[in-house]
Amino acid sequence: MGRTVVVLGGGISGLAASYHLSRAPCPPKVVLVEGSERLGGWIRSVRGPGDAIFELGPRGIRPAGALGARTLLLVSELGLDSEVLPVRGDHPAAQNRFLYVGGALHALPSGLRGLFRPSPPFSKPLFWAGLKELTTPRGKDPDETVHSFAQRRLGPEVASLAMDSLCRGVFAGNSRELSIRSCFPSLFQAEQTHRSVLLGLLLGAGRGPQVDSALIRRARAERWSQWSLRGGLETLPQALNTHLTSRGVRVLRGQPVCGLSLQAEGHWKVSLGDSSLEADHVVSAVPASVLSRLLPAQAAPLAHALSTIPAVSVAVVNLQYRGARLPVQGFGHLVPSSEDPGVLGIVYDSVAFPEQDGSPPGLRVTVMLGGSWLQTLEARGSVLSQELFRQQAQHAAATQLGLKEPPSHCLVHLHKNCIPQYTLGHWQKLEAATQFLASRRLPLTLAGASYEGVAVNDCIESGRQAAARVLGSEPNG
């Protein structure tokens, strides 16, 4: 049919959009343009000594829910079933998560019985927070910070320890700034629909149509909490790239888009430095702040809305130790901001995925650094050396996990502006963008972590939905 769709950004969102466009019964011509030499965006896996795998970005994908199932379906369609490393429901990495508070690790209660037991660092059994939740009236505001929502419904301790840590773990963000409506839409909706988050989650669980496959059934039967791929998660973007090329998608790397202009006939001209591309439709899967700088003057209101979606940086420090043992077995621990402004948490990679420990095996952990500590350093223009992050991470591993010997291997990466922040009122920015696109009938569709979910599953879904809109099977927005 001769239509050309240009997809901006070869992270997982842009790859997923291209994948679904290329599989349409009558596919348009698809060109995927990536600014760097590598596809995958923040998904990056590197090999270390003895072939150990070190994830510099995401390290586990959740199989739960409709989006988790769709990602597993994609994995099967790409022929990666045999590469999947699951964390089964009875595994310590599925059952145990910890908070580091008051200089000690505390296991978060699991199961119904855990709710009735004293569970430090909380002063009372969490049953009492649940009782408060069930009896608290529905909030009236169209949005609220995560902290305020949690404090109102579950009490100050759950807000300042559990939800504060969760926001740091998922968004590297501040629960006092992040929006409950946009960061945890299921909690917000549960309150709106059922007046109680607990009731809403209980009554709403398992709803909605789901895709099905042998891998999805296996994940459900074995109650996987998350999964990775044998060679690291970067195997997924690599397999997508191979698939796209085989389907005739043109994949350009090392070609940063430097501008978009609207031609008289309603086409786009996509500028790539020395050359340009013509497009009937553009799917943007670059961060909102990047797109805001690429848009032409006619789209200034859209550019403004996008420019107000901020992002924060995270320093990821991968450490490997020879002959060391962890004091506890679990997925990892989170650290509330009141305990340490800079250490977001530590992931015990070797517990969840020992298959990636290399030969001879060495204990792998990843320290995530960020929060107000890093923001202050960035705002001051301080020198952010690898040595600073290495020291900070080793100190955290020594004090929080007792890993006092120097690591045998260490990787330090500062990911600048890697996690978008859905701050209070984020939904209004999305509404403004959607309305502008619809009213001007611009042939532009937005996808990616900047909008409706930062998890890999959310990003893949955003790409799928963008493709569906372009192909006309769903309304644009």
Ligand SMILES: Cc1cc2nc3c(=O)[nH]c(=O)nc-3n(C[C@H](O)[C@H](O)[C@H](O)COP(=O)(O)OP(=O)(O)OC[C@H]3O[C@@H](n4cnc5c(N)ncnc54)[C@H](O)[C@@H]3O)c2cc1C
């Ligand atoms: C440290 C870290 C840990 C994480 N852990 C997890 C986890 O365990 N589980 C999970 O589900 N999620 C996790 N996430 C979140 C998830 O990995 C990301 O949200 C997701 O990978 C973002 O994908 P994306 O395609 O939307 O964006 P990106 O990965 O940012 O991709 C955007 C792409 O656009 C390209 N680009 C930028 N500007 C231009 C331009 N001008 N022209 C052309 N191309 C351009 C970039 O080079 C990049 O490749 C983590 C994220 C980080 C940073």
